[in-house]
Amino acid sequence: MMFSKVSLGRLSAAALLLFGAGQAAAIEFNEIARLNVDFAFAANIGEQEPPDPDNNPQYIGTNPLGLAWNGSKMYLAGFDNFGSSLLPIGLIEVLNPASISGAADLGASDFSPAFGQIFQPIGRGYSGLAIEGGRLAAAYDNGSATANGIQVFDTADNSLLWDLSDSSATARGGSGVAFDPGFPGGDAAQGAGVAWTTFGSGRRALNNTETGATVWQLDDLIPETLGMQWLTDAAGVGNFARDLAFDPDTGDVYTRRSNDVDAADRTGDNATDNRRTIVDNASNGNFKIGGKIEFLADTDDGDLLIYNDSSASSLGQAFADVVKVIDTDGVAQSPTFTLLGGEVLGDLGTGNGVYDFDYDAASNTLAVLDFANRNVHVFSLGAVGGDLTGDYNGDGVVDAIDYTVWRDTLGGTAVPSGSGADGNDNGVIDNGDYDVWSDNYGATLAAAVAVPEPATALLVVLGVGACLSRRV
Template sequence: MTRSLLTRSAAVALVVASAIPSIAQVTLQLRSTLDAFTLGTGNPGSVAAYGDSLFVGSLFSAGTITRIDNPLTSPVNAGTLSGTLVLGGNGYVSLDTDGTTLVAASNNSGVNDLVQVFDFATGSLRYEANPGGLPGPGPGPSLSRIDGAAIDPITGNVWLTGFGGGLPTVLSADTLTSASDNPSTLFAGSPTGTGFRDIDFDSETGDLYLRATNGVLGGQRLEGSVDDFTTLNSLGATAGFSQIAGGDFATLQDSNRSALNIEFLPASFTGTEAVFITNTRVSAPTLASFDSQVLAFDADAGFDGETPFSLDPAGVPVSLTFLNSDGVTPFTTAGSTDGIYDFSFDPVNEVLYIADHSNGAIYAFSRPFEVEPLVGDYNGDGAVNAADYTVWRDGGPLQNETVSPGVVDAEDYAAWADNYGATSSAISVAVPEPNALALFALAAAVGVARRC
């Protein structure tokens, strides 16, 4: 499939607002949808992808980690990772991988909370520990409940975030021992008093993004240091981080809820600017649209020490548009009632995976691409079926015409018959019985004779 920018209606563009800085518009297109239940992963709560492997962590009583091979082409369940257990509580709430290591965090209401580190290639368990067995992150309380996990792209260390006053903890991926030389300079505590929900890094610079209750915080990695970070600006500045989204911005008010996640997307993927995406959750389960719960913010601004990450302290988000696989219509779902989404960017295939817990689905999005014409799909609905024959029989006009353009003739019929049953998406099309095709052929002969 040829990847390129779409027409103006779907192209990535910059939107310039009057008297304020420009803000990027990021457009992504659906590449495929995975049904978690058909694949046997359980209801997805967390995902981690790299190359031809996708790991899915399920929530609640079915808490397991499943490996899916070839998720973009021919997805197949490659089995449950050894060492994972069917857990109670909230199950696996966070996964991350760098193609060498897979880290998993399970949150089970303080009972059997675990961090587990696996070998990516074999899926074998290296180490695991509960909060009581983890080293403290420095001054202040240690993790009370694990909620987020990420792998530092600069050092390979594992970072964990937790509920309550728990500070981020930095661990060696090989031993789960403390990996920070001076953890007291990392952070001085959560600005909201409820801890950090999730964490991710700029894959090139190692700058970090922390999802806290009712906001997002950022830290710029200090030059010459592997662990220490500085404040970015004066917006809610505290030692080690600054609030970069949240505050008065109502859609990031999460009412101290869990399952809040964050993911960094490089400019090479978005086509405009680096962004971070995060989900927001309403105070009670109500029907809400996908695009109202998955938000994007500019990740490049703010590093000059003067400019905030967003247009104002309220955290105005970047315009983020999701399109269906046709590259034209907006992507929508039947409706997620609880806003539980998780994200994973695969740098190998340049694909963003989004796990939708409420709908039991995992969506794969990529940069906008051109949709190859589907031969015989004369009405443009993504499937070659009887409806296309009707369009041909009635004399057109024919969409996706590949032979004798502009003329409706027997060659067009042959192209339709040769491709009957083909689809350009996950549409299920029944193939007619041979006698039905014979009837179509008879009708075709009559139709051609009538037009000659």
């Protein structure tokens, strides 16, 4: 694949065509980068068997199961899916991810050294990641409770800051990890920190982000420090928590329990109410790994949740069938995905239904990890295009970036007509759409701005080496 280095703060030129017409109120995800991360999961350079991780010191597992993204830093967590030998799993940082746009095959120079490496039983590994400030939290599951079940690293140098041995505790980290924002107006020391849960618990444990000291724990025999309940009082037969996420404004907690989605309203630093199941799949998929959830705060369509709806590990599951978006009441939404290169969702490789998600509100971007295909898709949220003629990337101004969108989509088909860079609404991206851009260059949604002379717009084109006579 070819790739270019530009800012993720701008919509990629390759985000071309809408997948389907969508609905006016539907949340839109516009793919701006696609990172193939195979390299960090290639134990053998040359495909020999059995896997020999010594051939690749940046190897962290057979597949990525955890993802952390904050708009500028990206981390991956490894899992052993090989199933016939002991392999090291670990963590790795994707270097300079915000500079990657379009489709990129990453290599050795795109990754940090591996860290957090552990040799563990087959079919085990890291279950989740979370990033906040300069701290990376990781959940690790080897099938039993261990001191490294929950770990926190310093993102300045990826060194270990603490694990549960610092608080003389252990955990089975098979249920992911998150940063609890705490209760609004409460005591941050009692409500905010590194949050996690485990199979059969139904409660949230909490550790101090900086020291690892236990704030709230999961042992029923010590009720005075027992963590708050997230599990609904009327839960079904399955209590296999796989992931959790928090509303950053309220502290409300949302949990993947088996293949269901549970919710609990925050009423205090360590208290909840109105515990309920908002997506009820009859607790199926109890033993399916990789059930994930992420909270999308304050989008143009309100607060939303994204999760992967899959109860089996069989291959052949399509992205469009598995990845679901709901509101905080569990009402299904109708997301629209705009993919690179004019692809539609059916063009993406199928997998085993395992995806991970991390949303960065500051950059308004969502990273989606595809376990089976070892890809990370980065999406910006919001409509492509808009009411401003010639504004092909929907940022409210007609400028050189819109020219780039037109240039990279020239010759493509717009579905529906008028989407993407189809400024003249004729269903194709052609030279007439360049004229629409040129005639409106400099216009903004905020105010009417005089359109520059064609020569001025031409200078912009020449500045990026464009040529109308050929497709580039």
